[in-house]
Amino acid sequence: MGTGCTFPPSGLLTTDVQIREMLRSSQPPESLSPTISALSDELARLQPIGTNLASWWARESPKSYITQTYLLTVSRVSRRWRNVATDTPALWNRIHISGGFSPQEMIRFYVLVLERGRNSPLDLVVVKGESNCRSVFRLLATDSERWKTTDIQCDMSDLRYFAAAQGKLPSLETLVLYSWDDGPEVDLIQVAPKLKILTMTSPFLLKIITKFPLHQLHTFAYVELIPAEAEIVIRLMSRLSSATKFRLGLNICDPDPEILELSPITSNLIGFTLQT
Incomplete structure (x- = not known):
């Protein structure tokens, strides 16, 4: 009771x-x-x-x-x-990085936050600023087993500094990825047994989308695409489970004939949203 x-x-x-x-x-x-x-x-x-x-x-x-x-x-x-x-770890479970500090200052601060948070689930937001955050990314990746919700917005090439997180994401439930430019292919998320919500933005991430555990998702969104790029994502619908809600966001100012030429595909999704 x-x-x-x-x-x-x-x-x-x-x-x-x-x-x-x-x-x-x-x-x-x-x-x-x-x-x-x-x-x-x-x-x-x-x-x-x-x-x-x-x-x-x-x-x-x-x-x-x-x-x-x-x-x-x-x-x-x-x-x-x-x-x-x-002395209360649950009060040290959120990290939001948006630049503005030197890497040395950031490292000292986030080491302290991670130590005080101990093993509590971690909510992480990374919005890369002008400063060099590579050492900070590497530090956060070493504690990836605590990640619960993660929002990473950075250059595609910077994802490789989270390499230590590969295969070490047992608690990750929500992931948001945004890439500002193209870069080398990175295998960041291949195994994440609790991942249920995935949101991806930018066409530069299309090269790694097929390596994600799509079959286990409850909510999947891919936004800010043009119709020509959308076909790649739409073809992934057959890999999603019947319990998945799928949202596709397209950048269309005027009616585009290309969206009408996409090949049909069969899927058992419980929800599909087309956002323009």
């Missing part, structure tokens, strides 16, 4: 009342420290706590209250939440 949950939790309400009373009566802030230390980790992890405490201090305390002792109390709270945050 499941257990119920109320919000705000009673512990948080108790802390709320004590903070308000302390601010109104000017009692020593040290009296609040035992209450803060007694908060369970579950309560301490709740994001609204930090936001509410800060807003209470700003809204209800006269400027004369902002003394060193009160600031020390805030510092005590922050240390507690920092300890909880750094």
Whole structure:
């Protein structure tokens, strides 16, 4: 039987009342420290706590209250939440790279994130910027067994820096690939037993699409193609299972006779969407 949950939790309400009373009566802030230390980790992890405490201090305390002792109390709270945050792997399960930092800075930061995340599933978004991210890609690939959802947008030639991930994707469920230009063929995803959702963009990826485990997908989308390229993808429909939803996105400004000349194909898909 499941257990119920109320919000705000009673512990948080108790802390709320004590903070308000302390601010109104000017009692020593040290009296609040035992209450803060007694908060369970579950309560301490709740994001609204930090936001509410800060807003209470700003809204209800006269400027004369902002003394060193009160600031020390805030510092005590922050240390507690920092300890909880750094020791909670589930809070370190998202990495979003979009450039703007030097590779050295990125490496130091992401090593820290990966260490704190331990074995928790990882949501990864890589949008390559102008900086050289090869060393970062190699680092992330070494932790590929944690990848759960992955969105990679980079040059085709940069996919090879994820080579260490080949054959080591036991947890990958969702994959989005976008390539900005052509490059050498890369075998990135051949074995991914849990992969169910695949979205691919750009014609440059057509050369590797046949190596993906298409038969196990629940949702497959290939977008931003011209009709001449679409035929290659449409022929893959026979490899998809009957439970797959297939979305094909074409770049067509005006009616194009080429789309009418595509060879017919038989498939048992449960859903087919043509997007223009």
